[in-house]
Amino acid sequence: LPSEAEWEYAARAGSTTKYSWGNAINHDLANYGTDECCDGKVEGKDKWLNTSPVGSFKANAFGLYDMHGNVWEWTQDCWNDSYSGALSTNKAWEDGDCAKRVLRGGSWGYTPLNLRSAFRYGSSAAARSLNIGFRLVQGR
Numbered sequence: 735l736p737s738e739a740e741w742e743y744a745a746r747a748g749s750t751t752k753y754s755w756g757n758a759i760n761h762d763l764a765n766y767g768t769d770e771c772c773d774g775k776v777e778g779k780d781k782w783l784n785t786s787p788v789g790s791f792k793a794n795a796f797g798l799y800d801m802h803g804n805v806w807e808w809t810q811d812c813w814n815d816s817y818s819g820a821l822s823t824n825k826a827w828e829d830g831d832c833a834k835r836v837l838r839g840g841s842w843g844y845t846p847l848n849l850r851s852a853f854r855y856g857s858s859a860a861a862r863s864l865n866i867g868f869r870l871v872q873g874r
């Protein structure tokens with residue numbers, strides 16, 4: 735699994751905005767839920783109530799798909815409430831509440847706030863759900 739730092743670097747793809755493509759979002763850009771609360775929404779290019787096939791939306795500048803929305807993605811890092819004391823490298827932070835791990839990216843049932851590049855969520859490492867997935871990285 736990627737570290738949290740690796741995941742955010744990949745999601746941002748060189749940008750400094752909320753999403754890799756800018757600060758505005760709509761259902762032609764990503765698979766997410768309603769703007770105010772919960773559940774999937776079928777609108778625009780987002781024609782799937784739940785998960786969409788990979789590549790249904792435009793890739794980011796690094797050629798990566800679905801970094802914003804579709805499913806939450808596990809990272810290797812243990813949960814910490816803040817970055818205070820965090821490593822200054824791209825390595826996973828394996829101190830803190832390791833019964834919880836960090837999820838990034840948001841999903842088809844969540845609001846745009848949860849899809850921002852900087853948004854992070856701590857969840858039990860034992861959690862399983864239809865809206866949680868993972869992305870693998872290749873070591874050098």
